[in-house]
Amino acid sequence: MKRHYALAVAGAVTAATCLSPMPKAQAQIATVYNTSEPPTIRVAIRGLNPWGEPDPRGRVMWVQNVPFNQYCEDVLPNEWIPSWDVDALKAGAMAIKMFAWYHHLHPVTIDGFTFDVDNTTNFQTFEYLSRQPETTAAVNAIRNFAYVKPNGEIIELNYRAGDKDSPNWQYRNAQKMAQWGSEFWAKQGRTYVQILQFYYMDRRLQQYR
Amino acid sequence: MKRRKMSKQVVGYSIVGAMLLALSAPDLGKGLALTHVHHPAQTYHHKSVPTLAPGSAESILPTEPGAQLLAVGPSTPGGSVAPKPSEVQPPGPPTTPRAERPPSPSPNQPPGPADSAAPPPTPTNLQPLYRLGKLRIHVIDGRTTKPLSGAEVVLIETEQRLTTDKDGYTGWFEAPIIRNPRYRPLIQELHGQLGVVVYKNGYRDSVHLGIRIHDEAPAQATVWMYKIGPGDTRIEPVLYEEPYHHLWLIDLADRFRSKSQLGEGFQHP
Numbered sequence: 343m344k345r346h347y348a349l350a351v352a353g354a355v356t357a358a359t360c361l362s363p364m365p366k367a368q369a370q371i372a373t374v375y376n377t378s379e380p381p382t383i384r385v386a387i388r389g390l391n392p393w394g395e396p397d398p399r400g401r402v403m404w405v406q407n408v409p410f411n412q413y414c415e416d417v418l419p420n421e422w423i424p425s426w427d428v429d430a431l432k433a434g435a436m437a438i439k440m441f442a443w444y445h446h447l448h449p450v451t452i453d454g455f456t457f458d459v460d461n462t463t464n465f466q467t468f469e470y471l472s473r474q475p476e477t478t479a480a481v482n483a484i485r486n487f488a489y490v491k492p493n494g495e496i497i498e499l500n501y502r503a504g505d506k507d508s509p510n511w512q513y514r515n516a517q518k519m520a521q522w523g524s525e526f527w528a529k530q531g532r533t534y535v536q537i538l539q540f541y542y543m544d545r546r547l548q549q550y551r
Numbered sequence: 552m553k554r555r556k557m558s559k560q561v562v563g564y565s566i567v568g569a570m571l572l573a574l575s576a577p578d579l580g581k582g583l584a585l586t587h588v589h590h591p592a593q594t595y596h597h598k599s600v601p602t603l604a605p606g607s608a609e610s611i612l613p614t615e616p617g618a619q620l621l622a623v624g625p626s627t628p629g630g631s632v633a634p635k636p637s638e639v640q641p642p643g644p645p646t647t648p649r650a651e652r653p654p655s656p657s658p659n660q661p662p663g664p665a666d667s668a669a670p671p672p673t674p675t676n677l678q679p680l681y682r683l684g685k686l687r688i689h690v691i692d693g694r695t696t697k698p699l700s701g702a703e704v705v706l707i708e709t710e711q712r713l714t715t716d717k718d719g720y721t722g723w724f725e726a727p728i729i730r731n732p733r734y735r736p737l738i739q740e741l742h743g744q745l746g747v748v749v750y751k752n753g754y755r756d757s758v759h760l761g762i763r764i765h766d767e768a769p770a771q772a773t774v775w776m777y778k779i780g781p782g783d784t785r786i787e788p789v790l791y792e793e794p795y796h797h798l799w800l801i802d803l804a805d806r807f808r809s810k811s812q813l814g815e816g817f818q819h820p
Contacts, residue, residue, distance in 0.1 A: 425742070
């Protein structure tokens with residue numbers, strides 16, 4: 343009887359050990375040191391509205407694999423204005439790249455499609471082969487750099503339109519870059535790093551290539 | 552700010568003035584498009600803008616001091632590029648687009664005083680003046696995305712004709728920065744818009760409208776062409792229209808937003 347009792351206890355302990363949730367290993371933080379720039383990015387292409395423009399509420403039609411650098415080149419002219427100051431464009435290029443990199447690390451599944459970003463303002467406006475010479479130059483100028491937390495963590499650099507001819511201080515408080523604000527500061531002679539430092543606090547520029 | 556209505560006559564005089572200014576500065580066009588010029592968006596946004604008289608919309612000119620204004624060259628069928636800015640001269644005889652030219656007088660008509668002296672320029676017979684920007688067109692096969700060489704590109708606004716090289720590119724050429732005159736009194740567009748028609752044997756014609764062209768940055772546009780297949784019985788041109796830049800749309804919506812009906816509200820972080 344004792345033997346049976348001991349076996350039962352041993353079995354119960356084993357079962358409890360197997361069924362109890364294991365202490366979760368802390369998820370490794372994705373940093374610029376342990377993560378390489380994605381070679382491609384999955385872009386969900388949404389349906390068009392009746393005027394022929396990609397509709398942020400449209401259904402996902404397919405997912406396009408785009409080389410990461412080309413993706414940045416085809417977003418920047420649709421988010422920033424190509425005739426803006428070169429430092430505003432570089433600041434924009436950095437925000438677009440880090441936004442995309444972050445979402446590549448955090449993909450979503452909608453309507454049965456798994457993707458990193460879509461082609462509308464839900465994420466960033468992307469139009470295939472819409473690159474422009476000035477914006478492509480800005481993307482290439484910051485190609486070897488990332489703008490990350492002091493420990494190298496890759497975080498989403500978010501941005502919004504903002505107001506014209508204004509430094510857009512309220513966006514700094516929200517840790518988002520104002521697109522019009524980037525042009526404002528560039529016209530004041532700020533470099534792209536200074537513009538990024540203004541809107542995103544406690545981050546730093548890190549060369550990773 | 553009170554808006555002032557301008558009669559056609561006043562518009563005509565202001566254009567004459569602008570042309571005289573252009574004539575008095577011979578090197579006005581040097582380094583156009585890539586030089587640092589004042590962005591018109593800043594100018595129009597803060598100035599009172601005259602209400603457009605019907606039929607004179609295209610004749611309202613950017614008139615800020617020091618603005619570089621150039622005449623758009625005449626159409627050059629078969630030519631590869633537009634004339635250089637330094638070569639562009641304000642027109643002697645009116646060189647409005649073909650469709651807008653007034654009918655030429657009949658040879659039997661007796662010469663009147665207008666033949667001995669140039670008629671006074673009016674908005675209807677003056678060539679519109681625009682800033683020029685750099686543009687090139689890239690033509691690809693829409694299914695394979697391979698470049699298409701030998702395609703003929705026609706810029707609708709100026710009737711310039713260009714041909715693509717082996718990489719599918721036209722050369723860089725100068726094109727007018729034409730902003731939609733309908734919106735000028737409301738809010739200055741951030742870029743001009745142009746259209747091209749592209750022809751290539753064996754392919755459907757492609758009409759590409761709304762190509763964005765900027766004052767201070769060269770622009771390029773990719774035109775997708777589709778091969779005519781054996782099953783294609785009704786063959787018509789393919790249209791693609793580039794959307795407005797969304798930064799401009801935000802501006803436009805904010806401009807008329809009232810405090811009592813905020814809608815989605817002003818942009819905020």
